[in-house]
Amino acid sequence: MTPSEIKVIEDRLSLQLPHSYRDHLIQGVTLNGFPIGIYFQQDFKELLVLNLRIRQETWSTEFCQKPWPADQICIGEDGVGNYYSIQATDESCAVSLFDHEGDVFQLVAASLSDYFDHLLSMLQQTAEMLGCPLSEMFEDAEQAQAPSPTKETIVVRGEERRDGLLNPIDLKEWVDVASASDDLTMRGYVI
Numbered sequence: 001m002t003p004s005e006i007k008v009i010e011d012r013l014s015l016q017l018p019h020s021y022r023d024h025l026i027q028g029v030t031l032n033g034f035p036i037g038i039y040f041q042q043d044f045k046e047l048l049v050l051n052l053r054i055r056q057e058t059w060s061t062e063f064c065q066k067p068w069p070a071d072q073i074c075i076g077e078d079g080v081g082n083y084y085s086i087q088a089t090d091e092s093c094a095v096s097l098f099d100h101e102g103d104v105f106q107l108v109a110a111s112l113s114d115y116f117d118h119l120l121s122m123l124q125q126t127a128e129m130l131g132c133p134l135s136e137m138f139e140d141a142e143q144a145q146a147p148s149p150t151k152e153t154i155v156v157r158g159e160e161r162r163d164g165l166l167n168p169i170d171l172k173e174w175v176d177v178a179s180a181s182d183d184l185t186m187r188g189y190v191i
Contacts, residue, residue: 001025001026001028001042001043001044001047002026002044003022003026005044006022006025006026008044008048009044009047009048009051012048012051012052013051013052013055013073014070015070015071015073015088016088017073017088018086018088018089018090018091018093019091020091020092020093020111020112021073021075021086021093021112024040024112025042028042029042029116031116031119031120031123032120032134034123034134034135036076036116036119038076038077038078038079039076039077039078039084039119040075040076040084040115040116040119041074041075041076041077047075050074050077051073051074054068054074054083055067055068071087071088071089072085072086072087072088072096072098072105073085073086073087073088075095078097081100081101082097082098082099082100083097083098083100084096084097084098084108084115085097085098085105086112092110092111093111093112093115094107094109094110094111095107095108095109095111095112095114095115095118096108
């Protein structure tokens with residue numbers, strides 16, 4: 001990730017990333033040569049979308065029915081609905097896991113280095129439990145196919161629904177586009 005991309009994230013989230021976290025994003029992180037994937041999101045667009053999405057969602061039970069805490073930066077997820085995060089004001093970058101079932105943040109590691117050690121250990125244990133080398137787990141993940149798109153119609157700037165979080169279309173713009181096209185019909189809207 002570049003410093004200019006980090007600046008965009010900071011501007012969009014209205015906070016400053018801790019220096020240690022910034023450094024890891026710029027340098028890039030792997031676990032003994034293996035990609036970290038969703039556990040430590042390093043893709044600019046994916047990281048920004050993840051943080052914007054959790055800040056905009058209407059949560060039914062998460063966070064005691066409150067918005068995502070403004071000082072929490074989601075750094076990744078575990079794939080089953082839980083989020084890894086750090087506090088923007090914590091230069092040590094202690095990593096917490098938001099457990100969506102328990103509705104609590106749980107400390108996972110005292111620093112990003114400890115977090116990476118934790119991830120490597122967790123992935124090695126999973127590989128042992130599955131009876132395969134760690135490298136095969138990553139090969140399978142790379143070969144997995146992306147889900148096929150649904151047939152529903154969406155209107156966003158970009159190719160996917162989540163792209164709308166990065167550059168949303170406002171109502172006036174949509175009305176102007178629909179009005180100028182013979183192929184589109186404006187049937188109304190709900191605010």
